[in-house]
Amino acid sequence: MSLHEVFGDCSAADRAALIGYLPAGYPTVQRSRELFAAMVRGTDEGPGCDIVEVGLPYSDPVMDGPTIQAASGEALRNGFRVRDLFDVVSSVAEAGGHAVVMTYWNPVHRYGVEAFARDLRAAGGLGVITPDLIPDEAEEWLAAAQEHDLDRIFLVAPSSTEQRLALTAKASSGFVYATSVMGVTGARDSVGAAASGLVERTRAHTDLPIGVGLGVRSAEQAAEVASFADGVIVGSAFVTRAEQQGPEGVAELAADLGRGVRAR
Amino acid sequence: MAPVRDVSGFEDARAHRPGKAVPEGHDPDERGHFGPYGGRFMPEALIAAQDELAAEYEKAQLDPEFVEELGRLLRDYAGRPSLLTEAKRFAEHAGGARILLKREDLNHTGSHKINNVLGQALLVKRMGKSRVIAETGAGQHGVATATACALLDLDCVIYMGEVDTKRQALNVARMRLLGAEVRPVNTGSATLKDAINEALRDWVTHVDDTHYLLGTAAGGHPFPVLVRNLHKVIGEEAREQTLALAGRLPDAVAACVGGGSNAIGIFHGFLDDPVRLVGFEAEGHGVDSGEHCATLTQGSPGTLHGARSYLLQDEDGQITEAYSISAGLDYPGVGPEHSWLKDSGRAEYQAVTDDEAMQAFRLLSRTEGIIPAIESAHALAGALRLGRELGPDGLIVVNLSGRGDKDMDTAANYFGLVPEADTAQEESR
Numbered sequence: 001m002s003l004h005e006v007f008g009d010c011s012a013a014d015r016a017a018l019i020g021y022l023p024a025g026y027p028t029v030q031r032s033r034e035l036f037a038a039m040v041r042g043t044d045e046g047p048g049c050d051i052v053e054v055g056l057p058y059s060d061p062v063m064d065g066p067t068i069q070a071a072s073g074e075a076l077r078n079g080f081r082v083r084d085l086f087d088v089v090s091s092v093a094e095a096g097g098h099a100v101v102m103t104y105w106n107p108v109h110r111y112g113v114e115a116f117a118r119d120l121r122a123a124g125g126l127g128v129i130t131p132d133l134i135p136d137e138a139e140e141w142l143a144a145a146q147e148h149d150l151d152r153i154f155l156v157a158p159s160s161t162e163q164r165l166a167l168t169a170k171a172s173s174g175f176v177y178a179t180s181v182m183g184v185t186g187a188r189d190s191v192g193a194a195a196s197g198l199v200e201r202t203r204a205h206t207d208l209p210i211g212v213g214l215g216v217r218s219a220e221q222a223a224e225v226a227s228f229a230d231g232v233i234v235g236s237a238f239v240t241r242a243e244q245q246g247p248e249g250v251a252e253l254a255a256d257l258g259r260g261v262r263a264r
Numbered sequence: 265m266a267p268v269r270d271v272s273g274f275e276d277a278r279a280h281r282p283g284k285a286v287p288e289g290h291d292p293d294e295r296g297h298f299g300p301y302g303g304r305f306m307p308e309a310l311i312a313a314q315d316e317l318a319a320e321y322e323k324a325q326l327d328p329e330f331v332e333e334l335g336r337l338l339r340d341y342a343g344r345p346s347l348l349t350e351a352k353r354f355a356e357h358a359g360g361a362r363i364l365l366k367r368e369d370l371n372h373t374g375s376h377k378i379n380n381v382l383g384q385a386l387l388v389k390r391m392g393k394s395r396v397i398a399e400t401g402a403g404q405h406g407v408a409t410a411t412a413c414a415l416l417d418l419d420c421v422i423y424m425g426e427v428d429t430k431r432q433a434l435n436v437a438r439m440r441l442l443g444a445e446v447r448p449v450n451t452g453s454a455t456l457k458d459a460i461n462e463a464l465r466d467w468v469t470h471v472d473d474t475h476y477l478l479g480t481a482a483g484g485h486p487f488p489v490l491v492r493n494l495h496k497v498i499g500e501e502a503r504e505q506t507l508a509l510a511g512r513l514p515d516a517v518a519a520c521v522g523g524g525s526n527a528i529g530i531f532h533g534f535l536d537d538p539v540r541l542v543g544f545e546a547e548g549h550g551v552d553s554g555e556h557c558a559t560l561t562q563g564s565p566g567t568l569h570g571a572r573s574y575l576l577q578d579e580d581g582q583i584t585e586a587y588s589i590s591a592g593l594d595y596p597g598v599g600p601e602h603s604w605l606k607d608s609g610r611a612e613y614q615a616v617t618d619d620e621a622m623q624a625f626r627l628l629s630r631t632e633g634i635i636p637a638i639e640s641a642h643a644l645a646g647a648l649r650l651g652r653e654l655g656p657d658g659l660i661v662v663n664l665s666g667r668g669d670k671d672m673d674t675a676a677n678y679f680g681l682v683p684e685a686d687t688a689q690e691e692s693r
Contacts, residue, residue, distance in 0.1 A: 058581075058582065059452065059582040059583045059584075060452065060457065060458075060461050060568065060569075060583050061461075062307070062461050062464045062465060062468075062569075063307050063465075063468070065465075066451075069451060073452075076582065081580055082580045082581070105305055105567045106566045106567045106568060106575075106577065106581045106583070107580055107581035107582070108581070109565075109566055109567055109572075109581060110564075110566060110577060110579070110580065110581025111580075111581065131307055132305055132306055132307055132567070133305060134304060134305075134306070134308055134311060136295060136303075136304060137303050137304060137305055137572075154308070155307065155308045155309075156308060157307070157308050157309035158309075159309050159310075159311075159312040159313070159471060160308055160309075160311070160312065161312060161315075164308065164311060164312070168308065179308075179309060182309055182468060182469055182470075182471060182472075183465075183468060183469040184465045184468060184469065
């Protein structure tokens with residue numbers, strides 16, 4: 001099932017998609033497979049995430065706040081290697097989930113852009129979110145992604161000009177990732193008034209679904225974001241829950257947030 | 265958030281570029297690429313600010329008022345032009361070649377860093393921003409930034425790796441005295457690269473009223489070309505002064521390379537001349553030890569902190585920790601233009617170990633009465649090498665990028681100059 005179809009099903013059910021993030025290999029490769037399975041599964045009370053973002057732990061994650069930095073660091077200290085990413089992605093597909101990868105660009109550059117696209121597709125990955133790669137520098141990635149049928153999910157920000165929104169939306173496929181606030185990843189009390197304005201501005205340039213990330217941690221916030229966006233992206237809150245309660249806690253949070261995105 | 269300022273003047277400004285000392289051939293393309301290097305590998309959230317900076321810089325270059333004000337500050341405040349001093353006794357150890365020192369150590373704040381911060385701080389005022397953030401390793405760029413902010417009444421926050429705040433405690437005190445807030449960074453390796461990460465996180469959060477005053481010729485476009493142009497004055501002066509002093513161009517120009525700003529500044533005075541340009545990186549304990557920061561000689565291309573350039577990374581593309589006895593050189597990346605100069609063969613890069621650098625540090629102190637920064641001592645060690653290669657007819661210009669006051673603790677420990685320190689350590693055991 002493609003991202004296009006996943007968003008289509010959610011839209012038909014008149015709800016937003018729930019997109020959950022965790023770093024691969026956190027705290028270990030095996031444990032992260034279990035955490036992702038729980039994220040996809042949800043609980044008897046409700047289904048889990050429609051899409052999962054498998055993060056590639058990186059030494060210098062400039063777009064991440066302390067929660068994800070710490071988790072990525074732990075994964076690396078516990079021996080995570082880039083090749084493990086594909087195992088984790090495969091496990092998501094085996095668990096019935098839909099996986100995209102979120103990664104800083106240097107590990108992909110190092111692996112070989114074309115080889116990365118090929119291996120991700122073979123593992124069942126659907127696309128890549130690139131927080132520090134803008135379309136202007138993405139020629140090689142766009143070609144490789146097209147060749148291997150992967151979605152290219154670029155980010156837009158409240159500071160993006162109309163011209164940049166148009167350019168970024170045009171280069172994207174699957175969905176557009178709108179950052180709700182100016183800042184880095186991390187759970188926040190409020191998602192920011194900038195988010196709905198940004199989604200509205202982005203819609204003027206594209207028919208693609210728009211997912212909103214940065215700061216969402218509760219079902220209430222998820223419902224709020226779901227009222228104007230097509231996807232609700234949650235990261236740090238899942239990391240915190242994984243650390244505190246393991247797979248069961250992650251499944252509960254996914255089900256809880258799932259109720260949020262259905263309550264718009 | 266407030267709307268991003270209108271930068272529509274950018275197009276007009278580009279239509280008639282200002283006269284430049286360096287031919288267009290050395291400039292990057294419109295998007296900041298030096299061959300395959302440079303560009304912008306950074307979050308979309310920062311692109312508007314980078315565009316704004318590029319546009320403001322284009323306009324400022326055409327504005328006589330800006331050019332005059334910067335010139336005045338460099339002359340009356342920073343003390344430019346800096347001297348060119350012949351080092352005759354030092355040169356006796358370099359196969360008899362003549363060695364000329366470009367004295368950036370004599371600038372206000374004690375290093376070349378002031379050239380860049382004064383230029384950028386003026387741009388901050390033009391952009392109507394009120395807050396400046398910066399990263400620092402050794403503390404020289406932090407001190408220079410805090411100085412410019414004090415002079416121009418700007419709020420200043422300096423990010424500094426926790427390891428470096430301990431190595432360079434005096435510079436931390438200087439920055440605080442100048443009114444800056446120093447924020448120790450304890451993530452990652454707690455050194456310069458992590459200070460840059462933290463500064464970028466701050467910037468993306470506060471980009472409306474904040475300028476990131478990057479301290480080296482790296483980062484996303486326009487930083488590499490902006491910082492280079494602000495340091496070009498070093499090379500332009502050095503070329504003129506060398507001709508006046510020696511009656512000819514040098515055979516070689518030597519500079520240390522961490523991020524590469526002092527080196528790119530002096531190299532640019534000689535790019536079109538038949539002069540060898542040699543950058544000296546820090547080899548730390550030696551390449552085989554794995555503890556070094558010889559980015560250009562040992563690294564490979566990748567993307568870090570906004571640009572594609574050579575960097576130190578493992579086979580997975582994780583950035584590896586850099587080491588040098590010099591807190592100002594231990595950066596695992598390097599400016600993209602250096603990567604291009606290396607690949608194109610216009611400049612060459614060599615590595616100098618801690619021990620070689622420290623020997624040159626002591627030699628210059630003893631033969632010339634000049635205590636260099638340990639960073640600059642890498643270039644001095646390189647000059648000794650070049651001198652032996654060139655022989656008695658050789659003429660070498662060395663960029664003495666900073667003075668050594670800040671490094672006295674390190675030097676005292678290295679050479680055992682303060683026996684009391686040993687005693688104190690014994691007592692604390």
